Amino acid sequence: EESHCTSVAGMVKLLDLEAQLIDNLEDYAVELEKKLETVRRSITSLRLENDKARSSTEEYLSNPLNSFSLIRRMNRDWMIWQLYMEDPIGLPQVEKIQELREHMPTNTDVEEAVTALDRIQNTYGLKVSHIAHGLLNGKQYNVSFTALDTYAMGQILFDQENYLAAASWLYQSIVLMEVYKLPAPLELSKNEVQMVYAETLLKLNQNADALKVVNIALTDRPHDIKLLMKKSEIETLIRTGTKSAPLLKKTLQVQGTEAPTAYQMGCRGQFPASTDGRLHCRYNSTTSPFLILAPLKMELVGLDPYMVLYHDVLSSKEIEELQGMATPGLKRATVFQASSGRNEVVKTRTSKVAWFPDSFSPLTLRLNARITDMTGFNLHGSEMLQLMNYGLGGHYDKHYDFFNQTNSNMTAMSGDRIATVLFYLTDVEQGGATVFPNIQKAIFPQRGSVIMWYNLKDDGVPNTQTLHAACPVIVGSKWVCNKWIREREQLFRRPCLKKRL
Ligand SMILES: O=C(O)CCC(=O)C(=O)O
Ligand SMILES: [Fe+2]
Numbered sequence: 350e351e352s353h354c355t356s357v358a359g360m361v362k363l364l365d366l367e368a369q370l371i372d373n374l375e376d377y378a379v380e381l382e383k384k385l386e387t388v389r390r391s392i393t394s395l396r397l398e399n400d401k402a403r404s405s406t407e408e409y410l411s412n413p414l415n416s417f418s419l420i421r422r423m424n425r426d427w428m429i430w431q432l433y434m435e436d437p438i439g440l441p442q443v444e445k446i447q448e449l450r451e452h453m454p455t456n457t458d459v460e461e462a463v464t465a466l467d468r469i470q471n472t473y474g475l476k477v478s479h480i481a482h483g484l485l486n487g488k489q490y491n492v493s494f495t496a497l498d499t500y501a502m503g504q505i506l507f508d509q510e511n512y513l514a515a516a517s518w519l520y521q522s523i524v525l526m527e528v529y530k531l532p533a534p535l536e537l538s539k540n541e542v543q544m545v546y547a548e549t550l551l552k553l554n555q556n557a558d559a560l561k562v563v564n565i566a567l568t569d570r571p572h573d574i575k576l577l578m579k580k581s582e583i584e585t586l587i588r589t590g591t592k593s594a595p596l597l598k599k600t601l602q603v604q605g606t607e608a609p610t611a612y613q614m615g616c617r618g619q620f621p622a623s624t625d626g627r628l629h630c631r632y633n634s635t636t637s638p639f640l641i642l643a644p645l646k647m648e649l650v651g652l653d654p655y656m657v658l659y660h661d662v663l664s665s666k667e668i669e670e671l672q673g674m675a676t677p678g679l680k681r682a683t684v685f686q687a688s689s690g691r692n693e694v695v696k697t698r699t700s701k702v703a704w705f706p707d708s709f710s711p712l713t714l715r716l717n718a719r720i721t722d723m724t725g726f727n728l729h730g731s732e733m734l735q736l737m738n739y740g741l742g743g744h745y746d747k748h749y750d751f752f753n754q755t756n757s758n759m760t761a762m763s764g765d766r767i768a769t770v771l772f773y774l775t776d777v778e779q780g781g782a783t784v785f786p787n788i789q790k791a792i793f794p795q796r797g798s799v800i801m802w803y804n805l806k807d808d809g810v811p812n813t814q815t816l817h818a819a820c821p822v823i824v825g826s827k828w829v830c831n832k833w834i835r836e837r838e839q840l841f842r843r844p845c846l847k848k849r850l
Pocket of ligand 1 (some may be wrong): 745751771781782783817818819820829831
C-alpha cells in the first residue's frame with residue numbers, strides 16, 4: 350500500500366500524475382475535435398447538394414447522373430456514415446487512464462484522508478462549515494471544498510458509523526450544491542445526498558429533522574416512490590415514538606461541546622505557561638569540549654523528565670540535504686507491537702520515514718557528533734537516524750518511546766531508549782506540536798531546533814511522565830529527524846545511574 354496521504358513529500362508525484370491525466374484528456378479532446386471537424390465539413394457540402402436539388406427537384410432528378418448518385422449515396426454513403434459514427438473515439442486515451450490507475454489513490458487512500466481530516470476537525474475543535482470554506486483554525490485560506498469533497502467525507506464517515514460527523518458534512522454538501530453547479534459528468538444527485546442525510550439523521554434519532562429533509566426533497570420530486578416510502582416510514586417512527594437506532598456513545602456527545610482533553614489542549618497551544626522558576630535559558634558550552642567553541646542556545650523545558658530545547662542547531666543547507674536524501678526512500682512509518690513482537694503499520698502513526706546509518710554521509714556523521722555534543726551520550730549501539738515527513742493531518746498518537754520490556758529482543762543488545770533527540774527541520778504553519786500531556790508541555794516545531802528528553806529515570810526505570818504525541822498537522826509539511834539513544838553504552842556517562850544494567 351502506498352498510503353499516499355501520509356506524507357506531503359510523497360504526494361508531490363500525484364500532482365505530476367494528474368498533469369499526465371490532464372494531457373491525456375486533452376489528447377482525447379483533440380481526437381473528438383478531429384472527428385467533429387470531419388463531420389461538420391461534410392454536413393456543409395452534403396447540405397449544399399441537397400438544397401440545390403430540393404430547389405428544383407424535377408429538374409435535378411431528371412438528370413441520370415443526379416438520380417444515380419442519389420441512389421448510390423443513400424445506399425452506400427449513409428451506411429459508411431453510420432459505421433463512422435459508431436466507431437469509438439479516443440480508445441488509446443481510455444487505455445492510458447486505465448494504465449495510470451495503478452498509481453492513483455485507492456479507496457483506502459480516500460478513507461485514510463477522510464480519517465485524517467476528521468482528526469484535524471476533532472483535535473482542534475473546528476467547525477465543518479469553516480473547514481469547507483477554507484477557514485482553518487481561525488486562519489482564512491484561499492481554497493474551499495466543492496460538494497464532491499464534502500459528500501465524500503459524509504458518505505465515508507457514514508460507512509465508518511461516525512454519524513455525527515457525517516451529518517455535518519452531508520449538511521454542508523446540500524448547502525454547497527445550492528451555490529455551485531458541478532460540471533456535467535461529476536454532478537451529484539441532490540436527491541441522493543438528501544436521502545443519505547435523512548438516513549444519517551435517523552441514525553442519530555433525529556427523526557423529526559429527517560422528516561423535514563425528506564419533505565424538502567419531496568417538493569422537488571413529489572411523486573418519487575422512494576421518498577414517499579421513506580416519509581411514511583419516518584412518520585410511523587415518530588407516531589410510535591420508536592428510536593430507530595441504538596444510542597451510540599459517540600452519538601450522545603455533541604461535537605465540540607465536551608471539554609478538551611489534556612492532549613487536545615496541548616495541541617491547541619492552551620497549556621498554561623510554566624511558573625517553575627528553575628527553568629531558564631542559557632548558552633550551553635559545557636556538555637562537550639566542542640561547545641566551548643560553539644555554545645548552543647539552550648532552553649530548559651522541564652526537570653521531570655529532564656527536557657531541553659536547543660535553538661538554531663541545523664543550518665538551512667543541512668536541512669535541505671537531509672530532505673533531499675530522505676525524499677526518494679520515504680516509507681510508511683511503523684510502530685513496534687509488543688503483541689506480535691514486530692514493527693507494524695498502525696493507524697495511530699501516520700507519517701513516512703527513511704532510516705540512515707551513522708556513516709551514511711559526512712552529514713550524518715556530523716549530525717551524530719552534534720547529538721553527542723548536546724546530550725553527552727555515546728551513540729554506539731543506538732538506532733539509526735530517522736527522517737520523517739508528515740502528511741495530511743499526520744500525527745503520532747500518545748505513546749512512550751521506551752519499550753519497557755525485559756528479555757525482549759528489542760532491548761537485549763543495547764538496552765532501552767534512554768533518551769530521544771528530535772530535530773525539527775521545518776516550521777509548521779498550523780498544528781504539528783509535540784505534546785506531553787502529563788506534564789503539560791507543548792513544543793511547537795521551529796526550523797533548526799531540537800528537543801531532547803530522558804525517557805528513563807536515573808535508576809533506569811521508564812518514566813511515564815514522558816508520554817507524548819505528535820499533534821495532527823493542520824497546515825504545513827512537518828519534517829523531523831529523530832535519534833533514539835540506547836541505554837547500554839551510557840553506563841559511565843549518565844550521572845546518578847543507580848540500579849539495573
Ligand atoms: O514528530 C513529533 O513531534 C514526535 C515524534 C515522535 O514522538 C516519535 O517519532 O517517536
Ligand atoms: Fe515518540
